[in-house]
Amino acid sequence: MGRYKCAYNCENNGDPDVKFFKFPMYNPRKLKKWLVNMKWKDWTPSRFSVLCINHFEEQYIDRTGKFVKLREDAVPTIFASSDEIHKIQTSCQSERMQDKPHSTEASQMTPFESPTNHPTTDGRNIQNKEISQTEEEPAGNKEPKKPDKWRIIVDEGLMKIESFPYFFHGDYCLSQGIQWAPDDNFSTECNNLENVIEVKEPWQWLGLDVRGPLPQTLNGHKYILTLTDYYSKWVEAVPMQSCLPPHVAKHIIDIITHFGYPLRVLSRLPHDIVQKINKELKDKLRITIALVVYHRQTGTADLVTQRLIDRIVSDLIEEHAADWDVYLPAKVFTLCFEEHSKTKERPFSVLCCRGLEPIHSPRGLDYTYSRIKESAFVVR
Template sequence: MGRYKCSADMCESSSESDVKFFKFPLCNSRKLKKWLANMKCKDWTPSRFSVLCINHFEEKHIDRTGKCVTLREDAVPTIFQPPDNTKKRKKASTDLGSKKVKAPRFKASQTNPAPTAPPAMTMAGVQNEAPSDTEEEPSGDPQKPERWRIIVDHGLMKISSFPHFFHGDYCVPQDIQWAPDDNSSTDNKDPENIIEVKEPWEWLGLDVRGPLPQTVNGHKYVLTVTDYFSKWVEALPMELCLPVHVAKHIVDIIAHFGFPFRILSRLPHDIVQKINKELKDRLKVSVALVVHHQQTGSADLITQQLIDRMVNSLVEEHAADWDVYLPAKVFSLCFKEHSSTKERPFSLLCCTGVEPVKSPRGLNFTYSKIRDSAFVVR
């Protein structure tokens, strides 16, 4: 059985005594913020093993009516000793057995959020000029990683497919934004430069959303792959948004559903190239499966909005473990009737009797032709 140690400063209560302990409300971000504010914790974040003893709660916040002593719904710790400036504050990370468990740490802006601008929660770009301090991604030698850059473009706010901002208590007020969509119309265009999406699992769209509140498992990003025809969605949590991680998930998706014609993405050109290099090594193919295309988000606006609402809901309801609830949310999304097709994505993709394609196809589509064409979903 694990041993508990009270996380409050200068409190000596432990599970060796007959003191009652309560875990931090990790799934309720507002209440958690109040707990940490009363504890005067600025640079420390509790893990799922962190606890406070009953001595820090007023009697009005304690419910003794049942078999077990519990906290009331609005309970907030208020009883703490003043900090001792002569001693350096230490936080004990409790463990199971005798093994220490390292608590995930959020940034200081989590407990004192005062962003001057709404955080952009998506990633991609077109240029490669300003390096970002938020992520690293390998290029050949893993010991000398390159960095993703930050794209600042106020025109992004006018894009209809730009995702909703996630106003969680743990949002970080900086990071990478999507590049603008090419909301080009197909009217009066050369038919040779128009590609029609006519069947399931032919043309897919790939996006990365994040950073989101970091979960106990360390996940901060969501990779989404969407079938433009059936509206089927694959959504997977990621710890980092590096080409090697994106490629690994694409390989798993292809192993299950087969090869599409291509996968469109708004990720930067150089990142797309590195993803393709990883895919070629893993799948032993010569074709570039991922193609940079500015129409990635605007080809299916409704599904993008559904995904945005789904992720937003997860972050608000399950800030500490949204990755655990993600599969069920995606399952529900794929088994509901889609407003544009009037069909369930599952029915269009999985109930047609078509077998997954086990080798690359659509080889007549060159990279340049796909990049310069407009997509129309029939």
């Protein structure tokens, strides 16, 4: 549990014998109650942030099943006083500089260092698993509950990269004064500009994610594939019956046929899955380049749009569990035609109203596949 962090002044940070629960990212109302009780200003949890069981009263803990889990109405209520939190907040950064010189060598790496710089045991045995976005899997003999739980399929190897910005900005216990790439002013402060890739135009760099399994619809769909244009914030979302590489490749080809070739597509899917997707794309498109690039920054280059997509998925499975795939196009259409909170422009206007012609052949790059993986992306 070393990658997870608990609340300030909690003695159970990283204790493997203590039960931890993830934040209810799928339920905005419930998440707001958690954050209000924590009394911490200007902080937003990530999918990797957790609280330990000792922050919940016994009435909120369900111990009847195979796994210890939280009840549906569970809200953390046991925290340090606001005065204690304030003292810890003001001294947190200086204390961490004294306490962590030898215990977290990975945190001293630059944000550009490749995950392959870690011991080979961290990166060689990556398994094709899904990272849960819920507190715990329900026991097999339990009755099915309201369909409000799903996952983003990512590579577990990414979870072990402590220098990854998500593990510093996203955890409640760490100082928010630490600056890690990608920040808005990153490109002007970074000394190693060769390892920076700036997204300058629409449909240059895309982010690929697969969400699921969701409640199976009458049409047999259980997953959602999303392709996000980092510049325009345009989102393509497609329901899928399976998340196997041939199915993912087919939908990527359909989108390319309509919008043209991007420079490359970043993905946090397991590395072996990315390789199989590229093989399918090469065979069907008759290209020689690896169009999809395994990259750890896929989920953090555009956090705002990621959260909007997550909210759409959660709303769909809550309101239309049996036919969410029918309503998905309208939801995405609305998202692409509303003003984006970061760019203050509509994704449709940026992508489709500026006379851009689709590019019908793969575009070459001045840097290699490995260099793309090790670079940090800066998005407007």
